[in-house]
Amino acid sequence: xxxxxxxxxxxxxxxxAFLFMRLSGVALLLLAVGHxxxxxxxxDVHDLTxxxxxxxxxxxxxxxxxxxxxxFAAMHGFNGLRNVLEDYIHNPVTVRRINIGLAVFLVLxxxxxxxxxxTFRPDAVMVQAx
Amino acid sequence: xxxxxKETVQEVVRYRGNWGHWSWVAHRLxxxxxxxxxxxxxxxxxxxxxxxxxxxxxxxxxxxxxxxVGEIGLMAxxxxxxxxxxxxxxxDFKPEWWRYQQQSAVAVWVxxxxxxxxxxxFMLQRTIGHCINKAAVGxxxxxxxxxxxx
Numbered sequence: 487x488x489x490x491x492x493x494x495x496x497x498x499x500x501x502x503a504f505l506f507m508r509l510s511g512v513a514l515l516l517l518a519v520g521h522x523x524x525x526x527x528x529x530d531v532h533d534l535t536x537x538x539x540x541x542x543x544x545x546x547x548x549x550x551x552x553x554x555x556x557x558f559a560a561m562h563g564f565n566g567l568r569n570v571l572e573d574y575i576h577n578p579v580t581v582r583r584i585n586i587g588l589a590v591f592l593v594l595x596x597x598x599x600x601x602x603x604x605t606f607r608p609d610a611v612m613v614q615a616x
Numbered sequence: 617x618x619x620x621x622k623e624t625v626q627e628v629v630r631y632r633g634n635w636g637h638w639s640w641v642a643h644r645l646x647x648x649x650x651x652x653x654x655x656x657x658x659x660x661x662x663x664x665x666x667x668x669x670x671x672x673x674x675x676x677x678x679x680x681x682x683x684x685v686g687e688i689g690l691m692a693x694x695x696x697x698x699x700x701x702x703x704x705x706x707x708d709f710k711p712e713w714w715r716y717q718q719q720s721a722v723a724v725w726v727x728x729x730x731x732x733x734x735x736x737x738f739m740l741q742r743t744i745g746h747c748i749n750k751a752a753v754g755x756x757x758x759x760x761x762x763x764x765x766x
Contacts, residue, residue, distance in 0.1 A: 521702055602666060
């Protein structure tokens with residue numbers, strides 16, 4: 487006979503990180519897969535230009551979509567990378583340094599791109615690139 | 617004397633966990649692949665605001681043939697990671713379904729194949745079509761695009 491036990495998470499952070507990976511994963515099913523379908527199947531990436539970005543970001547709805555996708559994908563991805571690295575790196579000092587580095591880079595990535603999404607001016611795009 | 621990396625690669629190949637094991641390996645590799653593209657893509661797209669000339673040039677690099685083929689791989693990675701992620705999440709919240717984990721792993725590979733094969737074929741067709749269009753005007757999709765003014 488087998489007994490199935492639910493493991494008791496030791497640390498609260500890891501518990502929330504675990505839940506976050508599942509919940510953001512469900513959100514990314516719509517956001518990330520939807521983004522791939524739109525960009526690669528509905529549109530054609532071979533037609534992508536700065537002008538196309540300007541047309542899409544004229545809509546605040548699409549800006550909000552891209553911001554949500556950015557936040558969920560970046561957090562999900564960097565936490566996943568942390569999980570992978572912690573499987574192979576066991577020195578607590580090294581792990582801590584890597585985690586701080588990843589966290590800083592994650593915040594920089596989200597802030598820089600969020601500013602880009604919300605300060606983009608579609609009307610400033612005058613001519614289409616060749 | 618073995619390095620952790622070498623040991624990891626050896627054990628991944630040697631371990632006999634069948635389908636579930638390969639799902640685990642593919643989930644990791646596809647996740648890392650998508651993250652690598654995500655970082656490049658996000659910082660690159662921010663250039664649309666901060667440095668439009670650089671953005672206009674970089675999208676031309678993304679249309680370079682090897683990159684287009686890489687994007688088909690990206691589609692495969694995203695789809696597999698998504699389908700297998702559903703499986704992992706369901707099994708995490710429903711431990712009583714663990715008895716089906718091997719079957720569910722096979723099911724994910726089947727669903728992945730059924731969805732990705734037509735999509736990948738479609739993307740490859742478009743990529744080749746782009747090459748044909750370029751060839752018609754005397755350009756090559758294999759030539760790495762040079763920045764304006766070069």
